[in-house]
Amino acid sequence: MGKLSCNADNCVNNVGGLCSADIISIKGRDAISSSETVCDTFKQKGIMNALSSMGNTNYVGEIEQMFSDFHEILMTPEVHCNAKKCIYNKQGICGADNLFIYGPKATSVQNTECETFINER
Numbered sequence: 001m002g003k004l005s006c007n008a009d010n011c012v013n014n015v016g017g018l019c020s021a022d023i024i025s026i027k028g029r030d031a032i033s034s035s036e037t038v039c040d041t042f043k044q045k046g047i048m049n050a051l052s053s054m055g056n057t058n059y060v061g062e063i064e065q066m067f068s069d070f071h072e073i074l075m076t077p078e079v080h081c082n083a084k085k086c087i088y089n090k091q092g093i094c095g096a097d098n099l100f101i102y103g104p105k106a107t108s109v110q111n112t113e114c115e116t117f118i119n120e121r
């Protein structure tokens with residue numbers, strides 16, 4: 001599993017630039033660039049979304065991260081992805097070592113993208 005950082009700080013799963021979800025889903029079936037991908041697990045911060053996300057939280061990773069210094073990324077989700085044209089896509093699972101999800105000021109899934117996407121040639 002690779003290391004993931006994310007700047008979608010309006011997302012309920014974003015903890016200091018890391019993702020506390022257990023599993024995330026990246027979508028972009030026909031994507032040929034990062035801008036055509038989204039993090040479909042994004043949910044805007046708020047009490048209702050916090051409650052509904054509790055079933056998809058990486059509690060073990062959160063605890064490990066708390067006890068490490070934040071420079072080392074220990075908390076990272078399993079990344080499911082349907083962007084089949086990305087070179088890192090291994091049968092629906094992301095195989096990238098370092099993954100960056102972009103979405104500053106995002107208020108919806110559509111404002112996010114996988115910056116690590118590289119189109120296969």
Ligand code: SF4
Pocket residue numbers: 006007008011012013014015018019020021024039040041042043101103112
């Ligand atoms: S936008 Fe996606 S990767 Fe970023 S914190 Fe939210 S669920 Fe995690």
Ligand code: SF4
Pocket residue numbers: 026037079080081082083086087088089090093094095096099114115116117118
């Ligand atoms: S790097 Fe590629 S395979 Fe990994 S999540 Fe992003 S688009 Fe999907």
